[in-house]
Amino acid sequence: MNIQYSGLADVNGPLVALEGVSGVSYEEIAELHLEDGTKRTGRVVQMEGDKVILQVFEGTSGLSLDNTRTVFKGKPLEIPLSTEMLGRVFNGAGQPADGLGSVFAEKYGDINGRALNPVARSYPRNYIHTGISSIDCLMTLIRGQKLPIFSGSGLSHNKLAVQIVKQARIADESGQDFAIVFAAMGVQNDVADYFKREFEQAGASGRVVMFLNLSNDPIIERILTPKCALTTAEYLAFEKNMHILVVMTDITSYAEALREFSSSKGEIPGRKGYPGYLYSDLAAMYERAGVIDGSTGSVTQIPILTMPNDDITHPIPDLTAYITEGQIVFDRNLDSEGIYPGLSVLLSLSRLMKDGIGEGYTRADHSDVANQLFAAYAKVQDARSLASVIGEDELSETDKKYMRFGKEFEQRFLKQGQDENRSMDQTLELAWDLLSLLPKSELDRMNAKLIDEHYRG
C-alpha cells in the first residue's frame, strides 16, 4: 500500500509542491486524486529535503491546497507498447483517445528513452524515395535521418508532410514493414483533422499511430507528446524490425510549452526566454532517430516547425538545425508565386545524402547533377539582383541564360502536383533538360565525360 499525501503546499502554473514527503525518486510519477473523484497525473521535477515539486500533465485548474490526495507510483512514466497501436489514436500523454479502450501491453516503455551508445549505431545509407523532385534530387531523405521542415505560418508544410507520408517508399522495396508515427503538438483541430482525413483517404490509417495534443490541450502533455511518439517508434523499429517515419508537428509549440513550464519553475532563461537546456532537450528528442546495428528497423524523423516571423536565426530553428542532419526550408516568395512545394533550395540541405546516393543507390550522376543545380541556382540569384538594378535587357548573354534557367527551374523542377509522384530517373532527366539551357562552359562542377553523355543540344 502506497502512502497517500493529503493536500498541497503550493500551486503555481502547471506545478504543485508537496511537503513532508519521503522515499520518492527523481522523475517518479504521481497520481493526484481530487475530491470530485477525478484523477490527474504528475511527475517529480525537483526535490529538496522533504519538499517535492510535481508537474501536473492535465493542468492545475481546480486544484486547491486541501482538495487532493497524492499517491506516488514508484516508477517513471511508462506507456504500454504493442503492435496493436497501429491504426489507433492517443492523446499527448499516450492514453487512448479514439474510444476503443486501452491497449493490451506487450511491454511497458519508459518515455524518456535512453541515450544510444554511438558504437551501437550503424550509419544511415539507404535513401527513401518521396517522389518530390526537389527533395529526391537536392536534399535526399535517408532512412534513419532526422530531416526537419522549416516553414512559416500559412505555408504548405502540412500538404508537403502528407505528400511525403503518402508517397514515401523505401528504395529497395524489400517488403519490410513500413509505418508512420504521427505526433501533433499544439496544432489546431482542423489541422489534426486534415491529417487524419488524408491518411484515411490514402488507405494508410492502418499503419499510422497518432498522438494528438491540440492547441487547447495542457502544455505539460505537449512536452510528453513527442516522447510518447518516439518511444512507440523505437519499439516498433528496434523490437519489431519495422521502418518507422515519425512526423512531428509543430516543434515551435513544443518549445514554447517548454518555455512556459521553465518560467513557472523560476529557472534562469537563456536566449529569448527559452530555458538554457533547450538544446539538450531538443537533442534528446531528435537523437532518437537512427539505425541500430543488429536490428533491421529504422526510425526516420521529419519534425515540422514554423519559424516565428520566418526568422531562421530564431533559437528554435537555429538549435534544431545544429542537431538535425540538414533541413528543408520553405520560401514565402515562391509559395506566393503559386509554386508548390515552394522550397528554398539554397537554404535546404541533407547532410546524409552524400553517402546514400549515386551508383548503387540512385544513379551515378546524381551527386554531380545536384551540385551543379545548387551552384547554378546560386548564380541565378546574383543575376536577378543585378537585373533588379540595371534591368534585364542590360544583362550579359550568360546572365540572361541564367535568368531563363532560374525561371524554368522553379516552374518545372520545383513545382509539382500534390499527387504527382516522380521517379528518380524522371527527376534527373528533368534536371539535365534544365542544365542544358546553360552553356557547356558554365557546368563547372562536373567532368567533360558526364556532360558529353547527358548534355542536350
Added chain:
Amino acid sequence: MKNTIYAINGPVIKIRETKDFAMREMVYVGKKHLIGEVIGVNDKFTTIQVYENTAGLRIGEEVEGSGSPMSVTLGPGIISNIFDGIARPLTDMRKTDGVYVTEGSDIPTIDPERVFDVKVTAKPGDELTAGQIYAQCPETELITNYVMVPPNIAKCRVTSAAPDGKYKAEDTIIKVDVNGDEIPLTLCQKWPIRTPRPVTRRIPIDTPLITGQRVLDSIVPVAKGGTAAIPGGFGTGKTMTQHQIAKWCDADIIVYIGCGERGNEMTQVLEEFGELIDPKSGKHLTDRTVLIANTSNMPVAAREASIYTGITIAEYYRDMGYDIAIMADSTSRWAEALREISGRLEEMPAEEGYPAYLPSRLAEFYERAGNCSVLSGKRGSVTIIGAVSPAGSDFSEPVTQNTKRFVRCFMALDKPLAYARHYPAINWLTSYSDYIPDFERYYEQNVGEDFLAVRQEISNILLEENKLMEIVKLIGSDVLPDDQKLVLETAKVIRVGFLQQNAFHKDDTFVPMSKQLSMMRTILRLYHKSEEALKRGIAVADIIATGQFDKLIKMKYDIPNDKPEMFDEYDRSIDETIGALGK
C-alpha cells in the same frame, strides 16, 4: 555520519552540512554509484554535478567520496578506442550493457585483461625523474606506448625491474624507491583531468600542421602546437572540415572529441576511419585516432568533462614525444553545458546567460595547447582545433568572440559560400592566421623559396576581386576595363580551381604542399602572361577564348598528385597559346 542526498535538480544534487568533501573531488552518488564531481562547498551545502542521468535517484541515498579529484587512467590501449565523456570505453560498454548507455557502469578505461608486449628499459639502480621512460610496448601498428614515471614522482631510484615479456596493464613493471618508500609502477597512471600535465618548457612554434587542404595550408595555416577555431553556422561544414583535417593532417595522433554533437557523426568517424588508410604509413587511420563521444543526448555534465578528458589524453601522448591534434566539435556545446550547470546553481549570469567565468575557462582550455620540450627530454606538441557553433550564425555572440581572443588562427565558415556549395566554405577574407611569419623558414626549406610571395599575390588578387565585385553588383561586369576583367577571371580560377576542394575525389581530398605551390604558380603564370597580352592590345575575351582558364579550373582533377611533371606541360601550353595571340 553518512552523507546523504538532500536536494535534486536535474544533474545537480546537494548534500547538507558536511565537511567530508573537497572541491573537485570525484564522488559516487546513490545506490547505482553514479559518477559525480563536487563543484561547490560551503558551510550549508556541498553541491555535486552528476555525470549520468539522475532519474530514479532518491532523497536520502548515500554519497561516497573517492578522496581524489576527477581523474582519468592513462595507459596503453587508449588509441583506436572510443570513450564517453568520463573515459569509459563505449565498445566494452556495448558488450556488457547492450545498445544503450547505462548508468553506474564502471568499466575501466584501460582493459585490465589485454596483454602487451613490454620491453623494460630501466635497470635496478637507475635514477629516474618525473616523466622519464622506463618501458615501452607497441600499442597499435603505428604507435609505440612509452611508459613514463608519473609527473607527481619527482625523483626515484629503481629497486627492481621485471624482465621483458607479456604484461597486463596493471602488472608491476618496476619498483622504485621514493624517499625510502617502495612504490610499484605499472603500465598505467592516473591524472586529474582539470590539471595540465607539466612540461620542461615551451618552445617556439615553427612548423605548420600540414592538412592537405589547400585553403588551410596555403591561406590560413595552423601550427603544430597552435590553436585554431572553426566557427560557422549550421550547414557550413564545420564537422566536414574537422573530419578532413583529422583524416589527412600530419600529426601522429588525433584526439577527436564529439562534444554534444550527433550520434551518427561519431558512427561515421568510426566507420570511415576504420576503412581509410593513412597515406604516410599505409596503416588504418583508427590506429592513430582516439574518439571521445558525448553525443547531444548524453548527460550534459559529462559534456563539460569530455573536453578535459580529451586534452588530458592528448597531453599524455605528447609527453611520449608525439605530435597530437585535438578536434573539439563543438566548443559551443561545451560552453552551453557550462551555462546549463551554472543556471542550475543559480549563479549570476553574464552575457546571454553564460557564466562570467566563460572566458577564463576557454583560455585555460586553449592554453593547454603548445609545442613543448617534455619531461622525458623529447619534443611533443598538442594542437587544438575547436569548432564553434554560433547561435543564429552571429559571430558577435560570446563564445565566438571570447574564443577569438585565445586562438591565433581563425577559419571562418561562411553561409553564402556554403549555399553556393563552395566547399570548404572557409571565407578567405575574414579568416586569418597569425602563424605565417613563424613558418618563414619552414616554407623556404621545405616547400619553395617563393611560397610566401606567391601566396601573397594570390591573396591580393582575391582582395582585388572583392573590391571589384562591389562595382559589378551595381553595374555589371561588362563595363569594367579589360585589366579588371582579367582580375575577375583569374580570381574565379583561384576560387573554383584552387580554393574549392572536393573531399570525395580520390586525388583532391588530400593535396601535398608541393602541388599546392605548383597550382598557385601556374595560375599566376597565366595571369602574368595574360597581362602581357593585354598590353599588346589583345582583348580579354580573346584570351579567355583560348580555354586556358577553364583548363586551370579543372587541373585539380586532371593532374594526379603523383605526376608533378605535368605542370611543366601546362606552363608550356600557357606560354604558347597566350604568347601566340596577336602575332
